[in-house]
Amino acid sequence: MAKKLMKGCEAIGEAAVQAGCRLFFGYPITPQNEIPEYLAARLPQVGGTYVQAESEVAASNMLYGAAGAGCRCFTSSSGPGISLMQEGISYIAGAELPVVFVNIMRGGPGLGGILPSQSDYFQAVKGGGHGDYRCLVLAPSTVQEAADLVQEAFDLADKYRNPVMILGDGIMGQMMEPVEFKRSIRPEDLPAKSWATTGAKGRRPNIINSLHLAPEALEAHNWKLQRKYDAMAQHDCRHEAWGLDGDVDILFVAYGTVARICKTAIDALRERGVKAGLFRPISLFPYPGDALAQAAARAKHVLVSELSCGQMLEDVRYHVADRQSVTFYGRVGGMIMAPEELVAAGLKLVGREA
Amino acid sequence: MHTEIVLAGFGGQGVLLIGKLLAYAGMKMGREVTWMPAYGPEMRGGTCNCTVVLSDRPIGSPISKSPHGLIALNLPSLDKFEDTVRPGGVIVVNTSLINRLPHRTDVTVVAVPANEVAIECGSPKAANMVTLGAYLGASNLVDLDQVKAIVTESFAAKPKLVEVNHAALSRGFALGQARTAAAVR
Numbered sequence: 001m002a003k004k005l006m007k008g009c010e011a012i013g014e015a016a017v018q019a020g021c022r023l024f025f026g027y028p029i030t031p032q033n034e035i036p037e038y039l040a041a042r043l044p045q046v047g048g049t050y051v052q053a054e055s056e057v058a059a060s061n062m063l064y065g066a067a068g069a070g071c072r073c074f075t076s077s078s079g080p081g082i083s084l085m086q087e088g089i090s091y092i093a094g095a096e097l098p099v100v101f102v103n104i105m106r107g108g109p110g111l112g113g114i115l116p117s118q119s120d121y122f123q124a125v126k127g128g129g130h131g132d133y134r135c136l137v138l139a140p141s142t143v144q145e146a147a148d149l150v151q152e153a154f155d156l157a158d159k160y161r162n163p164v165m166i167l168g169d170g171i172m173g174q175m176m177e178p179v180e181f182k183r184s185i186r187p188e189d190l191p192a193k194s195w196a197t198t199g200a201k202g203r204r205p206n207i208i209n210s211l212h213l214a215p216e217a218l219e220a221h222n223w224k225l226q227r228k229y230d231a232m233a234q235h236d237c238r239h240e241a242w243g244l245d246g247d248v249d250i251l252f253v254a255y256g257t258v259a260r261i262c263k264t265a266i267d268a269l270r271e272r273g274v275k276a277g278l279f280r281p282i283s284l285f286p287y288p289g290d291a292l293a294q295a296a297a298r299a300k301h302v303l304v305s306e307l308s309c310g311q312m313l314e315d316v317r318y319h320v321a322d323r324q325s326v327t328f329y330g331r332v333g334g335m336i337m338a339p340e341e342l343v344a345a346g347l348k349l350v351g352r353e354a
Numbered sequence: 355m356h357t358e359i360v361l362a363g364f365g366g367q368g369v370l371l372i373g374k375l376l377a378y379a380g381m382k383m384g385r386e387v388t389w390m391p392a393y394g395p396e397m398r399g400g401t402c403n404c405t406v407v408l409s410d411r412p413i414g415s416p417i418s419k420s421p422h423g424l425i426a427l428n429l430p431s432l433d434k435f436e437d438t439v440r441p442g443g444v445i446v447v448n449t450s451l452i453n454r455l456p457h458r459t460d461v462t463v464v465a466v467p468a469n470e471v472a473i474e475c476g477s478p479k480a481a482n483m484v485t486l487g488a489y490l491g492a493s494n495l496v497d498l499d500q501v502k503a504i505v506t507e508s509f510a511a512k513p514k515l516v517e518v519n520h521a522a523l524s525r526g527f528a529l530g531q532a533r534t535a536a537a538v539r
Contacts, residue, residue: 005378005387031393114395142412175416176374176389178381257416264414338419 003178008143008168009034009076011179012102013042015150016074020185021100022048023073025062027055027081030114031170032104035076056081060088067097068208070196072154072187076102079120080111082128089163090129093225094210098157100150101135102166104173105307107334115334116170118256121311124167125285132222134229135165136236137284139255143177149282151183156236160228161195167284169307171257171336233286242266243277244295250276250346251299253292253316255284258305258337265342272343274350284312289319296320301349305329305342355385355410357495358418360435362403363427363448368482372425373404375486378504379496380408388416401430408495423493425485427468428452446489446530448481464492464533466526475521476514483522484529491530498527 006014013035016024024039036052043050053059059075066073077085082103092099105120107113124137136156140146146168153164197206212218240259243266244251250269252262259280266276279295281288296302302325304313310328317323329345331337344354359376363369370391377389391404405421407413424439425446426432432445432452439445441460449455450469466488468481475484483505490498502520509515 003381005374005381005389114393170393171390171416174391174393176377176387177413177416178387260413261415261417263412267414336417338417339415340419 003180005176006143006179007034007174007176008146008172009104009174010038011143011147012076012150012166013038014181015147016100016154017042017046017048018181018184019072019151019154020187020190021072021074021154022046022187023066023071024048024075025051025053025059025066025073026075026077027053027059029078029081031106031116031173032076032078032102034173035102035104056084057087060085060092063099064088064092064095064097067092067099068095068197070193070198072098072190074100074102074154076104078104078106079108079117082120082123086129089135090131090133091210092163093129093133093135094131095208096161096225097163097208098154098161099163100153100157100166101163102150102168105167105169107332113334114170116257116307116336117332117334118169118258118307119309119311119332120167121284121306121308124165125287125315133225134232134285135163136160136232136286137165137167138238139167139282139284140172141256141259141280143172143175143179146172147179147181151181158193160232162228167256169257170334229286236283237286237288237291238282239288239291240280240282241277241291241295242280243270244279244298247298248275248277249299249350250274250301250303251296252276252278252303252305252342253281253312254278254305255281255312258307261337261339262305262342264339265346268339268343269346272347272352274346274352276346281312287315287319289315292316293319293321296322296325300325302326303329303342303345303349305337307331307336355408357408357423358421359406359423359425359489359495360403360418360421360438361406361425362401362431362435363482365400365402367402367427368479369402369425369427370404372482372486373406375501375504376406376496377408379500380406382500382504383496385410386413388413390416401428401434403431403435423489423495425489426452427482427485429454432456444489444492446485446492448485450481462492462534464488464530466529468526471525471529472522475525476518480518480522483519484526487523487526488530488533491527491532492534493530498523
């Protein structure tokens with residue numbers, strides 16, 4: 001398929017269709033409205049169904065039902081809406097259902113604003129809803145990668161029977177870039193789900209449930225979930241190492257669109273003789289901590305940059321042996337750092353004038 | 355090559371559209387491209403802008419604080435972005451709606467009465483195309499014919515619009531070329 005110029009939101013919608021997803025349940029919120037807008041027109045063309053739910057709480061429970069019936073399904077929202085979905089996400093994790101969630105982050109807390117942010121990292125990566133559960137979280141940094149990761153997200157959700165979250169920001173949602181869809185899967189070609197509630201004729205009924213009143217059973221269930229998260233850490237940690245051949249003065253650590261702003265800054269720093277490189281986590285849970293620790297061991301300074309007050313920063317500090325080497329540069333509220341700001345922060349670290 | 359351009363005007367003037375045309379043409383010519391709209395709580399008649407980056411390398415930041423080029427369709431846009439343009443850059447000014455010229459002397463200024471030219475081409479709505487043509491005439495960033503081909507493709511259902519927009523692009527292009535030639539002399 002030839003490259004198309006698409007908005008991140010539209011590419012995410014089309015990627016879901018190409019992944020064989022035919023069901024979307026959601027509720028509008030800026031800055032991701034182009035996803036439901038796109039799918040409201042697109043899904044009926046391929047025999048799918050688009051439902052604008054009465055609320056995000058309803059949407060997440062519709063997803064619970066559709067996933068339980070064995071259908072690929074997904075939703076998209078932004079911070080305030082994702083918060084409302086947390087009940088459903090916890091139940092979906094507890095009942096081990098494959099659902100893809102897309103969060104195009106905007107500034108918070110509360111209603112906050114509509115401009116880009118990365119302040120939902122804790123919510124996505126550390127839980128968000130109640131109980132000992134995890135979402136597998138993927139953070140694209142280009143529109144092409146968003147399309148690729150959305151397609152993979154459905155496969156990973158099925159593989160682990162677990163919610164997968166795509167964590168983007170307003171820039172990712174609104175920006176246009178060339179994109180090509182590398183795979184096209186028809187729903188009828190997907191493997192059957194033996195656990196799904198598809199009608200019990202001729203077999204024992206399958207039960208989809210997150211209620212385990214017997215403590216022994218609930219404990220066993222929790223350990224089973226933990227083994228699943230361990231397996232994710234073993235098999236599905238992802239990152240990009242950029243400009244990290246050999247020792248560096250400054251190791252930038254950033255994800256999503258901030259990572260690409262860092263790349264521009266790193267080019268500028270290198271022109272000024274400062275050796276800098278980038279470690280970009282692609283999976284935020286599981287976190288590529290071991291690879292980060294190795295990269296940081298070859299850096300004099302570690303500079304974490306986020307569109308938050310320092311959330312992923314905590315994970316970086318957890319994994320990097322020399323915590324004193326870790327510094328932070330963030331912008332919040334919808335403000336976005338210019339590459340020049342990161343260059344100045346980098347020069348300051350190595351004791352040079354801007 | 356690596357070029358960052360800010361295109362700005364009132365909502366409704368079509369700055370997002372000419373930004374998309376530029377990005378699309380760049381993509382067709384094999385460049386890496388990004389198009390990023392300012393998407394605040396904008397309203398019709400309010401200010402509106404987008405940033406387009408064309409490069410022969412993967413693009414880092416899709417947002418620019420110091421662009422190589424500016425297309426300003428109204429005065430607030432010129433006021434806001436004039437000082438950000440890099441020395442040696444290009445500023446296209448729509449003098450139909452902007453009653454001053456840029457104070458910058460270290461950039462190429464292309465002043466075009468875009469609304470009047472557009473009316474002569476058949477529609478005042480094509481003022482955005484005049485300014486895009488002028489920018490291309492002054493910069494040769496992408497091929498004019500490539501942009502025209504995309505216009506033909508995008509407005510296939512409305513042949514009359516294709517004609518008007520092609521004329522507006524050509525007239526703008528000639529004005530942009532003339533201004534650059536004058537600057538060289």
